[in-house]
Amino acid sequence: MPPTTTDAAYDPARPWTLHPQVSLRPESFGALAYHFGTRRLSFLKSRTLMTVVESLADQPSGLDACRAAGVTDEELEGYEAALATLARTGMICERAA
Amino acid sequence: MTATDTGFRLVDRFEQGLDAPICLTWELTYACNLACVHCLSSSGRRDPRELTTDECKALIDEFERMQIFYVNIGGGEPTIRSDFWELVDYATEHHVGVKFSTNGSRISDEVAARLAASDYVDVQLSLDGATAAVNDSVRGNGSFATAVTAMERLAAAGFAGFKLSVVVTRHNVGQLDEFKVLADRYGAQLRLTRLRPAGRGADVWDELHPTADQQRVLYDWLVARGEDVLTGDSFFHLAAYGDALPGLNLCGAGRVVCLVDPVGDVYACPFAIHDEFLAGNVRGGGFTSVWRGSDLFLELRAPQSAGACTSCGHFDACRGGCMAAKFFTGLPLDGPDPECVLGHGEHALDARGDVDTPRPSPDHSARPRRVPVALTPARRPDRRCDESPLAGTGPAVRTG
Numbered sequence: 001m002p003p004t005t006t007d008a009a010y011d012p013a014r015p016w017t018l019h020p021q022v023s024l025r026p027e028s029f030g031a032l033a034y035h036f037g038t039r040r041l042s043f044l045k046s047r048t049l050m051t052v053v054e055s056l057a058d059q060p061s062g063l064d065a066c067r068a069a070g071v072t073d074e075e076l077e078g079y080e081a082a083l084a085t086l087a088r089t090g091m092i093c094e095r096a097a
Numbered sequence: 098m099t100a101t102d103t104g105f106r107l108v109d110r111f112e113q114g115l116d117a118p119i120c121l122t123w124e125l126t127y128a129c130n131l132a133c134v135h136c137l138s139s140s141g142r143r144d145p146r147e148l149t150t151d152e153c154k155a156l157i158d159e160f161e162r163m164q165i166f167y168v169n170i171g172g173g174e175p176t177i178r179s180d181f182w183e184l185v186d187y188a189t190e191h192h193v194g195v196k197f198s199t200n201g202s203r204i205s206d207e208v209a210a211r212l213a214a215s216d217y218v219d220v221q222l223s224l225d226g227a228t229a230a231v232n233d234s235v236r237g238n239g240s241f242a243t244a245v246t247a248m249e250r251l252a253a254a255g256f257a258g259f260k261l262s263v264v265v266t267r268h269n270v271g272q273l274d275e276f277k278v279l280a281d282r283y284g285a286q287l288r289l290t291r292l293r294p295a296g297r298g299a300d301v302w303d304e305l306h307p308t309a310d311q312q313r314v315l316y317d318w319l320v321a322r323g324e325d326v327l328t329g330d331s332f333f334h335l336a337a338y339g340d341a342l343p344g345l346n347l348c349g350a351g352r353v354v355c356l357v358d359p360v361g362d363v364y365a366c367p368f369a370i371h372d373e374f375l376a377g378n379v380r381g382g383g384f385t386s387v388w389r390g391s392d393l394f395l396e397l398r399a400p401q402s403a404g405a406c407t408s409c410g411h412f413d414a415c416r417g418g419c420m421a422a423k424f425f426t427g428l429p430l431d432g433p434d435p436e437c438v439l440g441h442g443e444h445a446l447d448a449r450g451d452v453d454t455p456r457p458s459p460d461h462s463a464r465p466r467r468v469p470v471a472l473t474p475a476r477r478p479d480r481r482c483d484e485s486p487l488a489g490t491g492p493a494v495r496t497g
Contacts, residue, residue, distance in 0.1 A: 021216070023164065023166055023192070025116075025117070025164040025166070026116075027110075027115055027116060028110065028113075028115075028116075029107065029110040032115075032119065032166075034166035034167070034194075036166070036167075036194055036216060036217055037216060039167070039194075039196075039219060041119065041166075043107055045107070
């Protein structure tokens with residue numbers, strides 16, 4: 001059906017979750033994410049990012065999910081940029097705190 | 098980047114193959130009520146050995162276990178199978194999304210309403226001319242009207258975003274803007290794909306494939322449109338003009354793409370239905386073992402020689418083009434694509450001379466082959482779209 005994206009800007013202090021219509025498939029390079037609603041495919045270029053995305057729903061914030069997955073200070077900017085892209089394309093969405 | 102850049106190119110990883118295909122085409126039947134002159138699968142008559150309903154369901158179970166997100170169902174005309182809707186429902190219940198290609202002949206108001214109600218089924222209507230004259234010369238009399246009726250029904254049912262899929266030919270490349278208008282009118286998304294010399298297409302490729310000048314016009318048009326127009330990633334050979342088009346720019350055959358045909362044969366890609374590219378059959382040890390262990394697929398995932406393209410500075414952009422296009426035009430697989438934008442393909446075709454090109458196998462054509470009706474020469478579309486630069490190609494790709 002018609003592509004639907006939530007145009008939410010990524011805020012690392014907010015609670016996030018994988019969109020319910022998105023499936024993740026682990027691959028050697030990281031993972032594939034597929035959104036059944038928008039039919040959009042994304043490539044997650046690290047296993048750590050997959051861990052972050054999968055754990056979003058169980059963590060109080062995006063930042064907490066990154067920390068819990070072992071993302072270092074140096075890596076954080078890159079991961080937040082990746083999460084921002086995933087938020088913009090509706091792969092992840094904000095959830096109620 | 099969707100993820101942090103960890104210093105590798107996805108295209109390199111994809112060339113080594115994935116645990117499961119990203120894009121799997123499943124042709125359900127060779128039966129078709131049309132006889133398009135360029136049919137990739139030489140369809141017409143049903144093959145008596147086609148997979149049974151139970152075999153199809155077992156295959157869907159396997160797709161689910163492999164986490165294949167969606168399958169592109171085609172044919173033949175897949176809706177001709179009496180168990181078509183049963184299989185579509187079974188797939189979506191098992192988390193395998195379906196996009197099916199159709200000529201529209203079975204899209205009734207009832208079917209349109211049913212499709213509009215599903216989040217997991219997408220429809221791709223085939224049309225190869227923006228006017229009846231151009232379309233019907235390739236797809237048969239009345240096929241334009243049939244497709245337009247189907248689009249009207251889908252739009253009336255509220256199905257937004259279905260795909261209008263066009264194989265670009267010498268005769269319709271001048272109608273790109275008209276196709277876009279047509280798609281917009283029905284709330285559809287336009288999808289343009291490359292004419293391959295596969296199946297019956299091998300017989301008409303010489304006279305139907307776009308000329309070199311037309312390819313340039315097509316490229317500029319696609320660059321200007323960006324992600325607004327889908328291409329099934331089929332024009333990566335045009336990347337040698339400059340910027341890559343959105344999507345995966347590589348030959349995915351046996352690496353991220355494959356075809357399961359109606360009798361369960363697994364081929365490297367939908368455009369390579371020939372024994373040379375047959376990896377195995379799902380009736381033996383199942384699809385997974387073919388995908389992960391067939392000699393052919395392992396070979397395709399090993400580093401490939403650039404052959405005659407080694408010294409070309411554009412090899413990184415076009416990756417040597419389409420394997421099937423080379424094979425069916427009698428060119429070496431490690432050389433230029435027959436439609437190489439630098440003209441190396443034309444030289445290779447000239448040098449090749451008159452050889453017997455490989456015959457597509459098998460042939461399920463119902464009727465004697467038709468020769469396409471001669472049309473007026475294609476006119477050059479205006480180029481007012483040229484000024485738009487290509488937007489940055491993000492890692493998220495529209496499938497299809």
